[in-house]
Amino acid sequence: MSSDGFTAEVKRIIERLSVLDARRVVFGASRHQYKPNPRASESELSAFESEHGIQLPAPYRAFLTEIGNGGPGPYYGVFPIDPRSRWVARPFPHVSTFELAEEALEAPLDGTLTIADYGCGIEVVLVVHGEASGQVWIDARYESGITPAENAEKRPMRFDEWWLLHMRSHLERFEQVLAMMNDAVPHEEIHRALEPRTIQLDVDLTMASLMDINPNGSPKVPAKKPWGMQCGWVEEHYPAWLALRRG
Numbered sequence: 001m002s003s004d005g006f007t008a009e010v011k012r013i014i015e016r017l018s019v020l021d022a023r024r025v026v027f028g029a030s031r032h033q034y035k036p037n038p039r040a041s042e043s044e045l046s047a048f049e050s051e052h053g054i055q056l057p058a059p060y061r062a063f064l065t066e067i068g069n070g071g072p073g074p075y076y077g078v079f080p081i082d083p084r085s086r087w088v089a090r091p092f093p094h095v096s097t098f099e100l101a102e103e104a105l106e107a108p109l110d111g112t113l114t115i116a117d118y119g120c121g122i123e124v125v126l127v128v129h130g131e132a133s134g135q136v137w138i139d140a141r142y143e144s145g146i147t148p149a150e151n152a153e154k155r156p157m158r159f160d161e162w163w164l165l166h167m168r169s170h171l172e173r174f175e176q177v178l179a180m181m182n183d184a185v186p187h188e189e190i191h192r193a194l195e196p197r198t199i200q201l202d203v204d205l206t207m208a209s210l211m212d213i214n215p216n217g218s219p220k221v222p223a224k225k226p227w228g229m230q231c232g233w234v235e236e237h238y239p240a241w242l243a244l245r246r247g
Helices: 003-020 042-052 058-067 159-182 187-194 200-210 229-245
Strands: 112-119 122-127 136-140 145-148
Touching: 003 058, 003 159, 042 058, 058 159, 112 136, 159 187, 159 200, 159 229, 187 200, 187 229, 200 229
Parallel strands: none
Antiparallel strands: 112 122, 122 136, 136 145
16 A cells, blocks of 8 residues: 555544544543644654664654654554654564563664554564564563564564554444444344454444443443443443434
């Protein structure tokens, strides 16, 4: 995908999710709010590249200059570029999964920029210098090691593929659930249509957000609905939402 095509698709996804996900239930959306940071300038990025002797991957550079220097994205969103990242000047020496020695566990990864926080001490990095330049890697150094983020074909993903894979999946779930809700599909049938690839909690959080109701409200669990408080809240409000849609 061209850089222009990528940023156009990013803008479309952000705009649509910001409307559909009224309650910001997508993981990390409560933090980034689907709002990009101010965009980086070409001169700022060129100065960063010159200072460290690198060239930023084209899709990532396009995101920074056309979307924002940080903003909506997988997990807690895309981080702004860190101008203090002196270690990017040293090449990333790996092409396959590796582990760090104990004495190196607190050190940054040479040739990378941290672009996202997965949570639980796991970060997402983008290789910007070295043989693997352009690839997204998962830094789970305290658990399973540091490994390339791979697509369905087991190929390392680049920034645009990684961003679109995750954010399209969120949008597709919202669009699919909304279409079924508009067709008055019963709550339990919506669950059956999306599971097991989508967990029960995400189905109910999606429905609650589409109805713009607090997914942590009451009642918690109505009779014979053991799926959890979000399920109870959806079960309580879905009929009224359908009645309003019918006019």
